Amino acid sequence: MTRSGSGIDGHDDKVRLRTWLRERREALEPADRAAQSRDLARQVLEHVGSTILPTGEGGRSTIAAYLGVAPEPDTIALLTALAPDHDIVVPICEPRYQLSWAAWTPGTPLERSVRAPVGEPGGRRFAFTELTGVRLILVPALGIDQDGQRVGQGGGYYDRFLADHPHDAPNAVPRLGIVYRSELLPAGRVPARPYDQPLHGAFTADGLRLFGARATPV
């Protein structure tokens, strides 16, 4: 069956799109990935310092981030720059595609997750609801369309996590994706299911693009 949209919910289209995005990401020159990672870090730092988390507002904030693994954009320099002023937590893959969170500071020893090819701190794990002062969620993605719909690595970890924390809830924490320039896709490109929660925006090396109602400043 090759018909576009086959499967009950565009699943096959999403699988094809994921394969295509992975191939394109792997085809990016390492020097290009490094340069975009540097510019991405600068963009995130600029926005965190100004619109997202203005300094002096309500004490120390927590950022739910992630540790990029090549060929993902490298986030280590970014997290290192954020760490002095913010508490950083990163995801841990738990059974049934659930995420928990662990504190990260520069030099925190990492172990390879038993469930995914990513590094995780070995320390205490927290449910998201146990964290205090979370002001920003940085979300990994292979591609993000202008409706805010994302394609991830396929486990559904972030899908489930975001579905538990709806984007339009009062006080919803901004969830902003991080992608290479070519991975910001036209509206409608990512098949969405009813429970898929759109991102509020996406960072590329060129800046922050906000979607939908968040197209006005966060």
Ligand SMILES: Nc1nc2c(c(=O)[nH]1)N(C=O)[C@@H](CNc1ccc(C(=O)N[C@@H](CCC(=O)O)C(=O)O)cc1)CN2
């Ligand atoms: N850096 C980072 N951390 C993250 C995510 C992510 O996308 N990036 N996740 C986002 O959800 C969760 C981990 N989920 C992941 C699931 C699959 C693969 C992956 O690359 N799978 C490949 C290869 C599997 C293997 O060989 O072990 C595959 O499925 O082909 C990566 C992350 C939590 N932590």
Ligand SMILES: Nc1ncnc2c1ncn2[C@@H]1O[C@H](COP(=O)(O)OP(=O)(O)OP(=O)(O)O)[C@@H](O)[C@H]1O
């Ligand atoms: N909210 C949810 N509740 C239950 N199952 C879900 C939910 N979200 C996604 N899934 C299931 O998880 C699997 C992977 O989903 P999908 O292909 O959208 O992953 P992804 O967004 O690319 O991955 P990730 O979120 O890990 O980066 C699919 O089988 C999907 O049906």
